[in-house]
Amino acid sequence: MLRWLGRNALRAYTGLALVYLLLPIFIVALFSFNDPVGKTNYTWVGFTLDHWANLFAIPGLLDSVVISIRIAFISTLVATTLGTLAALALVRYQFRGRPATSLFIFLPLATPEIILGASLLTLFVAIGKPPFFPLNEFTILIAHITFNISYVIVTVRARLAGFDRRLEEASADLGADGWQTFWRVTFPLILPGIAAAGLLAFSLSIDDFVITNFTAGRTTTFPMFVWGSARIGVPPQVNAIGTIFFVVAVSAVAIGSFLQRRRA
Amino acid sequence: MIAFLRRRPGLLPLLLLAPAIAWLVAFYVYPAIQMLQASLWSGTLESGFTFSWANAATYSAALGRYSDQFLRSILYAAVSTVVCLALAFPLAYTIAYRAGRYRTLLLFIVIAPFFTSFLLRVLAWKTVLADDGFLLGPLKTIGVLPEEFRILATPVAVIFGISYNFFPFMVLPIYVSLEKIDRRLVEAAKDLYAGPVRAFQRITLPLALPGVFAGSLLVFIPAMGDFVNAELLGSVQTRLIGNVIQSRFLVNNDYPTAAAISFMLMAGILTAVFIYARVLGTDELETGIG
Numbered sequence: 001m002l003r004w005l006g007r008n009a010l011r012a013y014t015g016l017a018l019v020y021l022l023l024p025i026f027i028v029a030l031f032s033f034n035d036p037v038g039k040t041n042y043t044w045v046g047f048t049l050d051h052w053a054n055l056f057a058i059p060g061l062l063d064s065v066v067i068s069i070r071i072a073f074i075s076t077l078v079a080t081t082l083g084t085l086a087a088l089a090l091v092r093y094q095f096r097g098r099p100a101t102s103l104f105i106f107l108p109l110a111t112p113e114i115i116l117g118a119s120l121l122t123l124f125v126a127i128g129k130p131p132f133f134p135l136n137e138f139t140i141l142i143a144h145i146t147f148n149i150s151y152v153i154v155t156v157r158a159r160l161a162g163f164d165r166r167l168e169e170a171s172a173d174l175g176a177d178g179w180q181t182f183w184r185v186t187f188p189l190i191l192p193g194i195a196a197a198g199l200l201a202f203s204l205s206i207d208d209f210v211i212t213n214f215t216a217g218r219t220t221t222f223p224m225f226v227w228g229s230a231r232i233g234v235p236p237q238v239n240a241i242g243t244i245f246f247v248v249a250v251s252a253v254a255i256g257s258f259l260q261r262r263r264a
Numbered sequence: 265m266i267a268f269l270r271r272r273p274g275l276l277p278l279l280l281l282a283p284a285i286a287w288l289v290a291f292y293v294y295p296a297i298q299m300l301q302a303s304l305w306s307g308t309l310e311s312g313f314t315f316s317w318a319n320a321a322t323y324s325a326a327l328g329r330y331s332d333q334f335l336r337s338i339l340y341a342a343v344s345t346v347v348c349l350a351l352a353f354p355l356a357y358t359i360a361y362r363a364g365r366y367r368t369l370l371l372f373i374v375i376a377p378f379f380t381s382f383l384l385r386v387l388a389w390k391t392v393l394a395d396d397g398f399l400l401g402p403l404k405t406i407g408v409l410p411e412e413f414r415i416l417a418t419p420v421a422v423i424f425g426i427s428y429n430f431f432p433f434m435v436l437p438i439y440v441s442l443e444k445i446d447r448r449l450v451e452a453a454k455d456l457y458a459g460p461v462r463a464f465q466r467i468t469l470p471l472a473l474p475g476v477f478a479g480s481l482l483v484f485i486p487a488m489g490d491f492v493n494a495e496l497l498g499s500v501q502t503r504l505i506g507n508v509i510q511s512r513f514l515v516n517n518d519y520p521t522a523a524a525i526s527f528m529l530m531a532g533i534l535t536a537v538f539i540y541a542r543v544l545g546t547d548e549l550e551t552g553i554g
Contacts, residue, residue: 021376021377024389089277089281112506115529118299122302125302223383230496
């Protein structure tokens, strides 16, 4: 009896927890179809597809999305390259100071985002000539690469941990040199890990608000646009864009895991 | 180059690490030092800043002036951590032991919120928790709740928002800890006549503790820096230290005070992380992130 109760209570609880996790996502999507009266989009009025049909009718929205995607793309590219190299070093080689290096790389992840943003702002203020310190897309990019490097290292390193080095030895036995072995054996095997890290970096960058808020100046990324419009009322088009981002991200993850399963 | 490396194989890992480390030194370590320096500035953005150790008084002034916000941040972060723990443990337990073939799907749902914009999620809760929203509205209509009852603009809303945002960081490390437990230990306990409750207390719970600690740290730290939930779901009475940092830096251009507060927050948190890493290592923490 107690067991039955325990099992079903746990099941009911899990159901509630899933609703709790998914409800905001559902609300975001739902309110992209709302037809609000006035500027605030907090109460359900009626169904319409207008906002989806006029996705970029809001001034500045398209620009902000383009800026966000561009920053996410470049920061992912740079952070994934630097991070993968560092992860390789940490997994494949024993050297003095390795534990300290690991801890150092972890520190940015253990620092609240607001501190990362604030300290970068201080840096940019200090090196610029007041009041003309140049905060723009470039400073956002620097900030995003900074937090993404640590995320990439941690993710790639976790995926590399199960790597079978005998495959490389086999390649060397078959006469391949170090370069050939890397590109024909090592790289294809670690590629899924790199891709996962890249995907994480991209989604962190495109959604980052806190650090961007400190390093953006007048540049408006998509999250900055949301923040700016939150005071006067977020237009339903913003919900639509958020929904598109969600669907794209989920599809990317689904396709990724499908491909990996097929390879395995 | 390659021939040179062949003669000095010890250099290769350092070479691989160098770009990432150099980047972090330039844009993580150096800005932190710069922030320490800025906290000892005096002056304004217009007239320029001058550095002097005598400006250390900024620290005591900031602590005195914003002690409420500091204490509130610690309180909200602590309560959010406890709420997350209470909500996450049963879910992590279900995913680890009862989910069967749904395990991957459930884990995916746990991280699904991260695929929606952070700000939009907070605003979605604003919709749900609104005074006449579809949660409170009907309850007020049938008279279960008094008309003036509200959640928005109260500490409850802010703590709720913080808990929601960092919930996955609690679930994942606990799940990983639980999943690693050798279930034969529980069977052994039951063979030795321990009931399910006792087996849980004596075997499962202690072995899950590393995940609990890691999750708690991963929730508490970002919660200490929150200002978005406090701003969008709270009121003037729920302002946190993050709001102070944000407005001192970005609205008032009061860099010395903002830097002093940020530096104290950073020092406190990194000290805690250091102690944690010394005692327990960073492996569990990383499972919550990677």
